[in-house]
């Protein structure tokens with residue numbers, strides 16, 4: 474095979490998992506942002522891969538330093554806005570035509586301490602990590618277009634009733650009994666695509682990313698609780714539909730939901746009844762639901778989702 478028979482395929486490179494903690498000390502009530510940021514650049518880096526020519530390679534170390542310098546110079550208001558700053562900075566450079574910038578944001582809450590009258594108050598500079606879920610953001614710039622995703626991972630929820638699964642086809646390998654009452658539990662990972670260029674031309678100022686985040690999380694939790702579920706798929710769709718109905722800035726929301734099975738333990742061996750009270754929490758295997766819920770007619774924007782493991 475001659476070297477001309479081989480070509481470099483799609484590629485990106487950069488610094489993964491830059492851990493940056495930004496303290497805002499403008500007032501005695503400090504604010505804290507704790508992020509894990511990755512920066513991956515795209516462009517014509519063929520000569521680097523094929524002949525070791527680094528003359529167009531923005532060092533991954535420089536990318537890391539830029540994250541820290543931007544945290545100082547611009548602060549970190551929201552993960553989405555921080556990624557927009559990074560993406561625009563790098564794509565303004567000749568060598569870079571696009572890229573992918575991602576962030577995980579770890580939530581900290583103020584520690585509650587007794588106030589002067591003994592009532593609880595939020596401490597100014599002491600925090601406790603809140604473990605409910607991790608907020609995420611991802612910005613992809615491809616062919617001059619920005620694709621911005623908000624999201625969260627591992628929002629673990631469980632309901633002890635209000636979930637059924639029946640009516641499915643049976644064949645010689647089907648053993649699962651139909652159930653009208655079961656535990657339903659999942660770790661919800663979601664990403665939502667903002668309508669084209671929410672960050673363009675002052676658009677970032679118009680989109681309140683924190684408010685969108687709070688609304689999406691609340692709606693997803695509400696639907697999980699309130700929908701009498703005939704399947705996890707149905708619950709997933711209801712959550713997506715509620716979000717699209719309430720948040721005009723979002724045009725597509727995608728979920729990854731494992732079905733964290735809970736098996737009713739057979740206690741009849743011990744002469745005991747078990748009317749859905751004692752369960753074995755399953756580990757593996759687990760059901761897995763991946764789906765997107767999209768506005769009809771929304772433009773297809775596959776670049777937003779490519780290489781973002783798990784989302785279809």
Ligand SMILES: O=c1[nH]c(=O)c2[nH]c(=O)[nH]c2[nH]1
Pocket residue numbers: 638649703704705706732760
């Ligand atoms: O909500 C569910 N959806 C399924 O597709 C499925 N399949 C299964 O075995 N249990 C369940 N539960």
